[in-house]
Amino acid sequence: MAVMPVLKTVFWDVDGTLADTEMDGHRPAFNRAFVEQGLNWTWDPETYKRLLNIPGGSLRMKTFAQQQGDVLSDAQIAQLRTSKQRHYLDAVRAGAVSLRPGVDRLLGELQERGIAQWIVTSSGALSVSALLDTLFPGDVHPFAGVISADDVSSHKPCPDPYLKALECSNTDPDAALAFEDSTPGLLSAKAAGLRCLLMPSPWDQExxxxxxxxxxxxxxxxxxxxxxxxxxxxPCVDGLVTLEYLQMLLVLPD
Known part of the structure; x- marks a missing residue:
């Protein structure tokens, strides 16, 4: 008789999944970095919505530079990234970012029920650390570990971030579930053999x-x-995603 899989680990994406970070956090930080570095660039909401189909800030900036006909060296991109990270950290610490509906409730339930929780994100480690410090004062967050853009050479939609998370958490794909909001995140999770609960980003046009x-x-x-x-x-009983609901997703027929 086949053994039914039991949920052991949940992997959380950050931007747009765990917290609303993009339009009020990352986008203004990019624009402040552009001004600081003397670039005549402005990412309005429509432009940024289009660029969000490109995973990772450095690649977004490189792509946008090519589209504008601007030539930037790797050192300039790195400098922009550092500047942007500083402005994003300032915005996070000022309270510009908040958890999405139901996240705090489910984080607590999973922690109480002994489910391991990891972050798997295309954001850099510094950005994640600042966000966790702000949203969970006193370092009382429930995450066992973080896989950030700094931990893998190939980012979402490649499977590498989730494969790294499975390895570090010592979890079989059949016992794990990913929470995502974007095309790159969904494709990354599925390529790593994971089931996925998707909360679609309004900015992802694909x-x-x-x-x-x-x-x-x-x-x-x-x-x-x-x-x-x-x-x-x-269907979701009472409109609340619970551990029981997540377990149900794990045993759905392919």
Missing amino acids: LYRYQARAEAVLDHLGNTQLPCRVSSGP
């Missing part, structure tokens, strides 16, 4: 092509004041 590959698609994780809405996947 995601509709791929979201059927997720085991469930919801607007958010839900809380008592704001129940979640399920676009595809099993």
Whole structure:
């Protein structure tokens, strides 16, 4: 008789999944870095929405420079990245970023039930550290570890970040679930053999092509004041994503 898989580990993406970071955190930080470095660039919401299809800030800047006909050296890109990170950290510490609906509730439930939780993100380690320090004062967050852009050479949509997370957490793919919001994140998780709960980013214009590959698609994780809405996947009792719901996703037929 086949043994039913049991959830052991949950992998959280950060930007747009764990917290709302993009438009009020990262985008203004990029724009301040451009001014600081003497570039006549401005990423308005529409431009940034388009660029979010490119994973990672450095690659976004390189791509945008090519589109503008500007030639930037690797050293200039690195300097921009450092400047942007500083401005993003300032914004986070000033309270510009908040957890998405239902995240705090589910983090606590999974922690109480003994489910390991890891962060798997295309953001740099400094950005993640600042966000955790701000959202979880006193270093009382529930995460066992972080796989950031600094830990792998190939980023989402490549499977490397999730493969690294599976290795570091000593978890079999059948016992893990990824939370994602974007096309690169979803493709990365699926390429690593993971099942995925997807909360689509409103900025990802390509995601509709791929979201059927997720085991469930919801607007958010839900809380008592704001129940979640399920676009595809099993119905969610009381509009709240719980450990029982996640376990259900793990045993859905392929």
